[in-house]
Amino acid sequence: MSSATTGSNDSGSVPETARVCHGDDGPAPSLAVVEAIAELVDVDPVDLSKEGVVLYEHVDPDALNALVAGRADADVDISLTVAGYDVRVGPDSAVARRARD
Template identity: 80%
Template sequence: MSSATSESIDSGSVPETARVPHGGDGLAPSLAVVEAIAELAGVEPAELSAEGIVLYDHVDPDALNALVSGRSDADVSLTVAGYDIRVGPDSAVARRSGN
């Protein structure tokens, strides 16, 4: 089950953003990115590749984890398959590009 939280304009609309916490004993930052994108795409994280979205095609997950893990000043922004992603010290936030 996903730990993503979503925000939408009204209760019946598609979520505009998804926030997934990471760090500590929880998810790695790269996995939080995958979960956030999956939340907005409306699929399970394992199904993203069937949607043509593969994180590794856009960023090295190990490098992303190394940049962010354990850093209180982490702030990484990237675009993955039409989603703007911001990875901070404790969460990954995804938003559809152009919003």
């Protein structure tokens, strides 16, 4: 996987959020989104589609990369919902959290 960091409410509980850095030596922004969601689902990113999560059904990955990649000095903040996960993509990371009902 990647340099994902997760946060949870209690020790031993299911993580509520996952953050994956992108750019520089990290993955492209769209791949950071996939890795963050995979971290929450607790599967390898290549197996995420088996869980019913397919990024390109929700956003064009190339367009997302074009909007965010290489703009570390810009004020970029994109929010979207992907298969029940709220995702925010900023200039240097993607953060996914379980959507609240």
